[in-house]
Amino acid sequence: MINVAKLEEMEARLPAYPSLYGICILRHGQLLYERYFHGCTAETLMDLRSATKSFTSAVLGTVHPVQQNVQNSLLDGLKGWHSERSYDLEDLLKGREDGSLKRTMTLHHALSMTSGFQWEVGRKFGEKHIGGLHHSEDWLRFILEQSMHGELRGHFQYCSLDSHLLSIYLSDTTGKSMALLAEERLFHPLGIQRYTWEADPQGHTQGHVGLSMAIRDVAKLGQLYLNLGMWKGSRLLGESWIRQSWTAHSAEVTEHGRYGYQWWNQIIQGTMVHFALGHGGQYLFVVPSKNLVVVMTSNPKVSRWKNPKHLLASFILPAVQHSE
Template identity: 35%
Template structure:
């Protein structure tokens, strides 16, 4: 994902600039989503694209436009039904894929669950409550809040050029110690600075609050209830779950997580993630720039924007480097999960989403279209023969 540092504007100016994304509007859309009658915990309910108001030929065109760009997989879900999925040669529905920074959105979910259980006081609780030694280093560090860690506005100095600080953290014998020793670049809450250290700090804070690593908590309270049978989530040398990356999932299970948020945190009648947390997570907290010219921002470890300049439907999404995405479009009751290995074109998934969006035609079923279905079948077969292009794999 983009690594940027942007000075925050006053709220009055920010609101006018980012009017294209509305947290209030997207919550209204989420509130209109009805609970599913059949949940994909053990098996996905499938439907043809046309049965869910989507043109198969449009999906075929989307696949053809992006499949040669080191796209590894996609899973498209509408109204809780799996309507299309595709995989390149080396991947399938059972293989775990690294999802990189999508881990941050899972860390955020656990934070919301911990707040709901009373293990954290709330998003305004200060890091100094868990790390009292911070005040001796720099009093501003002790004043950093949970909200600021989750919205990339802690104020920590973090060099994203060539992932320098992230590499240094990963090479350090004590990852959290490395993060806590970073100097302050600005006052907390004043600047958006994408920082892997924030998410790892959040994981360390959560481990203190809940008493076990985030990965173990997520396994029992989140992933198992979703029906996730296999996953991987790495830890640092001290056993702290890596809150910023090192998560491995199947594309189908990525889609389940998106569907959970589309359902307002509800799954089979149980609120796994508090609805209030889902709604808080998709509110505009910061305003990083998007390269496609759309106006949106960042919530609690979720990206927020319109789909494109031409498609104003709002989307919130989890994003990982190289093409990992979980897109959630409440207006259309739609989830799109993607994996890939395109380090030179990190907006490839956003273009795939825009192509897929053009295929959404109706809230009602479309007539059966055998010709369009044949086009989609052919496109998926061609996609299944694709192999990575080395020139797209490295920067």
């Protein structure tokens, strides 16, 4: 049974979250609750911001399902550069003190954001120099020109550079953009037909942001992970990949939990919750012990907002706390 009174109590509080665009709750794969605000509907493509990162991880998991592959050198995968890349990566690294460190960066480091880039980030993960990336003519060149330090390697540092490197790696090693791989391996099987995913100037799908999608379709990725990679009798993702994505690979970050492979993992109200997080209040929550998937989307252009994550802790989890 669901504690309907708790959900009604939550609904009464929703006006206190002025940036909230929509909320969708699935239990046992069935739509339990859905509301939209500010002119948004079930058809609205929501800008997921950094929640995009969890989709990037999922696409990589369809290409590299075997756990040991994450120890592959990331830059080795970029040496077969596209024809439009007019420079040799070795030329960029030659003479740099951090050249050897960058050569030993693995997929695991990028996935877990433990690569060692020196990257300035605020308390809410605002990235001071992300505009420099977005305004550069060559994003890969910009990334490889950023400093990397050995003492930072292995320690979590929120860094969108890592996420975009994963996309470049995918396109270089497969010859297909990450968006096309997502279409073939995830979106088409999941029945996701309407979305947009922006690319960098070289045509690489943005690995850290840029994905816009309807809330119900975002929930499909959550349900796929809840089902440990199975969808309507077909396996789209390996169970081991999902478990690695939900494994903490670094120390705890205050208010956010611990980072896996482009997924956050946190105990909330005594319950383990895995989630994708984007600026402004974009969330995809997966709660295996409660067979629960929750999507929240919000205005992505705000600088300050009331975090809708509190709705999960205060109302949604209590509503299913004692139900099967």
